[in-house]
Amino acid sequence: MMSLRKQEKLIAQVIRATNPVNQTAPWYSAAIACLVMTAAPLTAFSQDGQEEEQRSRSRQPIEEVTVTAQKIEESIQDVPIAVSALSGDNMDELKIERGEELLRAVPNVNFSKSNFSSYNFAIRGVGTKAVSAASDPAVAVSFNNAPLIRNRLFEQEFFDVQRVEVLRGPQGTLYGRNATAGVVNMLPVMPEDEFASEVKAEIGSYNSKRTSGMFNLPLGETMGFRLSGALTKRDGFDYNIHTGNDVNDRDLYSTRAIFEWEPSESFNANLIWQHFEEDDKRSRTGKQLCTKDPGLSKIGDTELTGFTPVFLSQGCLPGSVYSDDAYDVPNAKGFAHVLVTGLIPTNYGPVIDWYIDPYENASQSRDLRKIETSYDPVFRAENDLVQLNFEWALTDSLTFFSQSTYAKDDYFSSQDYNRYVSDPIFNDGGDLSPTPDGIYTDPQLGPSDGILAVDVSRSDNKQWSQEFRLQTSFDGPWNFSVGANYLDFKTQDDYFVFNNIFSLVSEYLFNQVQDEDGNWITQNCITPEENVGGDCIYVDPNSLENIDEEGHNYFLSRNLVETRSWALFGEAYWQINDDVKLTTGLRYTDDRKRSTPVSSQLLLGTLYNEETGEVESGNFTGGFAHRGYPEGDQVTLDWQEYTGRAVLDWRRETPFTDETMFYVSFAHGYKGGGTNPPRADIDPTKVQYQPLEETFEPEFVNAIEFGTKNILLDGSLTLNANAFYYDYTDYQVSQIVDRISLNENFDAESMGLELELAWQLTDATRVDMNMGYLKTRIADGEESIDVMNRTQGNEDWVLVRPSFKVPSNCIAPVDLVETVLSTENIFAIWSLCSGSAEYGSFSPEIETDLRWDTIYGLDPYNPLTDAPNGGRGFSADLSGNELPNAPHFTVNLGVQHTIPIEDWDLTLRTDYYRQSESYARVYNTEYDRLKAWSNLNASVSLSNSNSNLYMQLYVKNLFDDSPITDMFTNSDDSGLTTNVFTLEPRIVGFSISKGF
Template identity: 60%
Template sequence: MATTARIRARLALSASATALLMTSAPALAQTQAPSATMVDDIIVTAQKREQSVQDVPIAVTALSAEALSMRQIDGGSELLRAVPNVTFSKSNFSMYNFSIRGVGTKAVSASSDPAVAVSFNNTPLIRNRLFEQEYLDVNRVEVLRGPQGTLYGRNATGGVVNMFPNLPTFKSEGFVTGELGNHDSLRGQAMANIPIGDTFAIRGAFGFTQRDGFDYNSFNDTRVNDRDLYTTRLSARWEPTERFRANFIWEHFEEDDNRSRTGKQLCTTDPGPTRIGSTDVPMSYTQAQLSQGCLPGSLYSDAAYGAPNGASFGPVRLLGTGPSLGVDLNWNPINLIPLGFDPYKGVVQSRNLREISTSFDPVFRAKNDVFQVNLEFDLTNNLTLYSQTAYAKDDYYASQDYARYVSNPTFTDSNYVYDFFGDLVPSTATPGGIYTDPQLGPSDRILSVDLSQSDNRQWYQEFRLQSKLNDGFNFSLGANYLDFKSQDDYYVFNNLFSLIAEYFYNFKYLPNGGLGTHPCDDQEPGECVYVDPNPLNQINGEGHNYFRSKNVVHTRSWAVFGETYWDLRPNLRLTTGLRYTEDRKDTTPYPSQLLLGANRDGTSAPATGGYARRGYYALPDIKQKWSALTGRIVLDWTPELTFTDDTLIYASLSRGYKGGGTNPPRMDLNPKVVQYQPLSGTFDPEYVTAFEIGTKNTLMEGKLRLNANAFYYDYKDYQVSQIVDRISLNENFDAKIWGLELETVFRPTPTFQIDANLGYLNTRLADGSRSIDVMNRTQGNPDWVTLRPWIQVPSNCIAPRDLAEQVLNSPFGPSMAVFALSALCSGSSRFGTFNPELNSSLPFWQWYGFEYDPLKQAPNAGRGFDADLSGNSLPNSPEWTANIGAQYTWFLGNWDLTVRGDYYRQADSYFRIYNTEYDRLKGWDNLNLSVSLRDAQRGLTLQAYVKNVFDDAPIVDAFTNSDDTGLTTNVFTLDPRIIAVRLTKSF
């Protein structure tokens, strides 16, 4: 009820502002007001030829530079306010999810492609910063909705976002803009266009943004998530003859600040069961063995602001069981972490989504360069050859606290450890209860930091032959080639990992009887685990004391395409398009090596199950190849109607394609030591077949523009991922999508305008769709329980409840039960399935009087029961999106005063395919206001604006982390209220 009342209040405020604009107009309007009331037309190149947006038989939203400025759309992330059925969120690692009509990028893999093609001046960019940098000297932005399988081709199953910069003109012009705002925001832009003679011109633009952080780190008492970025663009134009035109563009973007990749991390604490069936679970560390860390509760409950059950973490459990530092004065064993200790017990987070608590502030660095050369040559008066060459380079480095909350002091003070004779034998491990991690430094608490790093290079070449005939027939024929190389590295550093590597696998006893460590080098005999000795910003990348997912991908794609445009009648046109695409992806898999070691000769040993003590070796390349035939057929009709000035009605059938890829490699474990649950190493391409009908109308002598469409998608092999075994496991599903869209602009007078868009979306996964929900592996089946495995196995498993009870009721004691419960998840031969080649003793399951092989006897090899997804909604697909904007202009002598308000509303949605209460994202709204005062003669514009008037912090998306980190949830939210004043001088 409170939410409904708030929405009504906001709608009432927006309506009141609109009414005020309308009723106050006569009092302030001046006689100098112009008489033109026609809605502005925009020329677009959605079909790679210049056309009025109203003449293009495609659902396309085009925003001019003026429209972007009036709506305060400063970057790609804010386009959702102007385009129906669009959602946007940052992703967990280095990219983002821009979704159109439910089709976006929910597949997280270095080899995955975005489903919405992002283009810069018609050049597709696989990796880009167009959703992080701010718009600079932009001509327009076009958003094409629906598959664009002919002219734009691969990776356009959802649509296309195309940003067009202003190119040089043969006219001297320029501008300077300065802006001041809250959060100590300082922004500036400048542009200068200089013609040199009659055939050559250059244009330069520069923009920067600096501001303090939007978020507060209460532990360090610092502001984080700030901005320090700039963009430079240089372009040149050369037209030596009437038949030849050329332009060159270089754009450089750079950022160096503490931008946060993700927001707060939430968790509904799972304390673990106190009873399994009819058996009590009395010990806290045994309960932790049956805890998954976090429960799948609503992200909007108070309980979600807790922390995971830290006692359930594999490293905590391992260090709590050994190696022993010695004993206390009562001869009780002392371990590096007390047995059963929960480092997060009692930790409660602030309810403020803009407040975190961490000892490590984020680090964010990005550099992006785009070079583009465009050539046009008129072979005849009716035939033009186009060439477009582009090279793009993108480097990215972002690090932040993995958890964004602080643990309790965790480590045992190794200064006060005794031997069995009562003599003090201090250890070098954790003196004073402090462990010094080589990457993260000294701390008495758990430290965990991640690092997302990428290096990308792209070449693109396109040739296109286009006609301008006058006999009712035209065509566009082309071919292109793309070569993209990338290396993505994702690291997780944790001081528990280093502590285990040094004092569990590489430990040695000191002369005084205490516990120490030895380095793992080529001369060290036996098995050991290499620890990188370098600080975080100088790592050598070879350490096995941290998690590293190294992904090297080489994508090559070529295509030939063509479209024809037939005027069947003066008012009836048939468009046909066809494209053949061939993709090749070569992936070099590098298995992760967290806490894996080997003997000096590279042989595996029972302790870890690894094959290398240092470095990351490559497995054989995975070579994939796909070919696809895509295209479209469109019939559009421009009838003469008595009630419209201009009408276009169209019906289209189109098909889009997006390539598949490889799932990141898991650990390469010796199956005789650790038995892994099977997972697919690749995922399939996806295809969208779309049927759409639409109409574009101009009415009331140009005062009203009204566009509407309806669409239906047959979606095959939709790609979506979740974290399994520390990798992004991508799966494929079929789905159906249908929806409606409405866009309108109404200018009843030269001074007043209303614009609005409305989108309705219905998405449904196909009947029979099934997947394992890592948050609910048993699916409520009382005969099975979820278990934590041994540390070498990252993912949780399920096991029969009766076997778990048998272990808990055994005479071997609770501590041995911990190992036996781990054995039910396979695990190692020491703690799991018996391997006579390595171990001649009885395995645990024979100790307890039963034989059990989870790979054969448990659902999905012990991974869990399938959840039925039939009819579930696709992630990030709200049923309703809507925006309404109104502006009024008063003409006051030489000055124009314009007041504008924009209200956006998005309905409920889900961030995962399982559609549980845990997955639900509440609907949210956003109100922006602006005032602009302009003197066109002097070239002066003064703007003041407020974004996010109500200072809301809705959860716009979320991401579920891995089992071994407790299934915590990273959430994403909007920027807070922003108030700024901007002054622009044009010349």
């Protein structure tokens, strides 16, 4: 037998192996002590055979878990679906407080925030990597069985929860269109027959204060009312070095009221209202990383000098985000909007000097929890849900269900866009200049001596859904469930980027004229007719909180989408004999998505032709509108699809188990497609766009699964396992191209194994474990253009930065770029990405006096026809690559031991989670690689059932790790910087709750 001392040494070695630094910290000793105390009963359990037999007789069976995975209440061991279920008590034990933490209790699950207003919850490698407003989630997130397209699963904390169910695999029959990966279903505690109340208070790290409670009140014999709520306040766990403020704090609350009426045994109705609200400095993203791209020093036989190399730098290189070089800043010398600012004249010279890098002296801490930005984040979210449910037993064996749900969700988040502090760059141009005393005052962002940039992500969503269902409970071999549902969802997603350079260019570059004294003054460009000689760009004069949303001095991507869907569905259950049952299901879905395109208008303006009296597209900007964001013609897409499943399960006795079920299933799932957002509305005679797809296809999946569920050792052990294979068609993935979320489709396959175990070793000791293995593969022949590597190593082509009008980089032939860079007009290189007539054109389709093929004797060149993929770059071969956010292994291990002390129970628990490395994008480059990471939590609880008193001391993220869990690549014209996401830091807390 292993001695306790040897166990202690072994546990210490395990901890050192997973975290080789800071081993002398106080929490390190506490971790060993907690693990040893938990492990001690395991040693005692094995020391004496007679004692072991006695303990075996005293084992408690694993508590039976009831789920509604098939929309009827069943034991989880009787449901032929891979489903995990956590009760409210389970989540308290595991300290699972939000949806993102479910990955610690469910195999093959991955979670990460996204860059905008949503998140990616992935099951078996399938998640929501498409981030446009027209895309749907792949995992159906439901409240009390009602799917919610937009929800606050990431922000909102669980409270007064009956249980959370996670169904893995396509659930297209009962749960519908957006369940190709699975379902997360949260069920609240309903009113009970007896008066009860509970209050809970908690304090912890970062000045954390959390309170929650519930009040249950019976109203006579037929009615009940339950009121519950939760409130959290916490200081920020990130630090802004520049402002000196903590950020990423929490200030949120939730409340829920449920009224239930049961006038008879055959009828039940309940009304649920739930409200969530948050107002704090939560940051959508973590740190912004960049491996600086210095640009080329030589092209062909030509040495590049002066500022010419900046035209051949993409800002950031695709280096590993774990390298020290990743904590650099982008090469901003080549930012087109910065270069053209140097063209703005004052009486004392240009507004800024040529060839200036605003971030030349910027630096970054290597600590992911320390940022350095000029602007602290702002975060607000508000969500309301109202649900009305009826359950009416028409006969002893036929029940009618009705569920009506209305949800409204408002979201606002703002943070520093560039995530770096600019050097002072503005010259003192005098009192009449844009930059008196070297200060430019932006109408939205205020005064500054350097670049300021802020983004705003907001959404306004409304959803109405209705479902009717008939469920039978016949005594014979046949039963069925049939129903119909309807969904109406409307969303407006707006994404703004404010930059004082944008305002400066809009206000002064094209609208300046000289007065009679020779001073440069700015025209008041309110209407095009007021413009004299230059492009008219409207500058919004209002503050950031009160913008009129008509300015072209900021970027706005507006997405208006309406989704209407209805479906008919049914499942039949045939009990072939006492041991074998066949389940078959079919669903018909009719989807319609209607998008209203609203093109972005950044730095676009018009020209007033005094001779004709007409407004024309701008000479330099190429815009059709000088003010506002005109809506285009609506685009309507329709799909009519069948989904379903067939499951054969077989129950039998074995010599090794108490109960055993085997099942095999086939399922077909579907998720709708949509429209890609429109790009900037630029005159094609001024700028020729690289071609992009305007729509993306629906997703489809065929899934085969084999599984078994087992109860052993007189009910003290449950052991479930399954194997699955997915054949995926048109999996949706997006990346930022031309400042929009471009959705692409890829065929793929996924296969894996899953194991879940719960073992009540003794009356006092329990072990929980789940493991997941996953292998994903993108199909042969799939391709995509990697914006981080457009040339794909082809030495005959080179990346080129575009003008301020063109959102994305392009590639051009090396010999052509070498010739253009040797000309007197250095800005002619900007024409290579667009065929622009402004700086000369290589395109025969554009009529201009500056035809570079004529002047320099070059062959006619049009990037749309003469460059790969219209100049966008060479496609990367994705054949055999892994899907993003699909680690090969996930492991969860929890050990819990309870020590009786008179009327009290002292419970020790540890939970360990680990996932292997994965990739953040489909290209699977070194830049995309996400390292493996672990998470260890521990708690000590003391409870007294007689007095309903419960106390808990816990530590989450014991090793204070900050792994990068995912990342997001920003647009070309911001330098291809990378926003990374990480875990919360180590949090120690103490809670006490009392029931009455």
